[in-house]
Amino acid sequence: MRVAVNAEGRPAFALNREKLRQVRRREGRYLLRTNLAEQDPAKLRELYMRLVQVEEAFRNLKGDLALRPIHHQREDRIEAHIFVAFLAYALHATLRCRLRDLAPGLTPRAVLDKFAAIPMVNLHLPTPDGREIILTPYTQPEPDVDLLLRQLKLQLPPQPPPRLNAKQELIPQRSLECRPSGLNAQKP
Numbered sequence: 001m002r003v004a005v006n007a008e009g010r011p012a013f014a015l016n017r018e019k020l021r022q023v024r025r026r027e028g029r030y031l032l033r034t035n036l037a038e039q040d041p042a043k044l045r046e047l048y049m050r051l052v053q054v055e056e057a058f059r060n061l062k063g064d065l066a067l068r069p070i071h072h073q074r075e076d077r078i079e080a081h082i083f084v085a086f087l088a089y090a091l092h093a094t095l096r097c098r099l100r101d102l103a104p105g106l107t108p109r110a111v112l113d114k115f116a117a118i119p120m121v122n123l124h125l126p127t128p129d130g131r132e133i134i135l136t137p138y139t140q141p142e143p144d145v146d147l148l149l150r151q152l153k154l155q156l157p158p159q160p161p162p163r164l165n166a167k168q169e170l171i172p173q174r175s176l177e178c179r180p181s182g183l184n185a186q187k188p
Contacts, residue, residue: 060092061085064109103151111152114145118156134163 006012032048062068072078095108123135137159141149149155
C-alpha cells in the first residue's frame with residue numbers, strides 16, 4: 001500500500017501490486033535463518049518443528065496445567081514433582097489427540113474448563129458413637145458436559161461407596177518445660 005498526498009492535500013492510497021504478488025508467493029512458507037548452512041533443509045525444518053513442539057509443551061505446563069516452579073529441598077521430592085508434571089503433560093497430550101479425532105475444534109483448555117463444572121465434595125456425617133460417615137458424591141453433569149462426555153466416549157466413574165472413619169482418641173496434652181539451649185546454658 002502506498003500513501004501519498006494528492007494536489008488537494010488529502011491522503012491518496014494506491015495498492016502496490018508487485019509487493020502483493022511477492023507476499024502471496026511466500027504465504028504458507030517458513031523462512032528459517034540458521035548458522036547450520038551445511039545441513040539438509042528438510043532436517044533443519046524437522047528440528048525446528050521439534051523445537052516448536054517443546055515450546056508448546058512448556059506453554060501448556062505453565063498455562064493450561066498451571067504448573068509453577070516449586071523449590072523442593074530433597075531429591076526425592078524433586079523427582080516426584082517432575083514425574084507428576086510429566087504425567088499431567090502426557091494426559092494433556094492424550095486429551096489433545098483424542099479431541100483432534102473425536103471433537104475437532106475443541107481445545108484441551110476448553111474441555112478442562114467444562115469438566116471443572118462437575119463438583120465433587122466430601123460430605124462428613126457424624127454418628128452418635130463418635131465415628132463419621134464420609135460420602136463423596138458428584139453431581140450429575142449439565143447437558144452440555146454430558147454431551148461432551150459422550151462425544152469423547154468417556155464415562156464418569158460410578159458413585160463411590162460411603163466410607164466409615166473409626167472413632168479417634170484425643171491425645172492428652174503434656175506440659176512442656178522451656179529451657180535455654182546451647183552448650184554454656186545452665187539451669188537457673
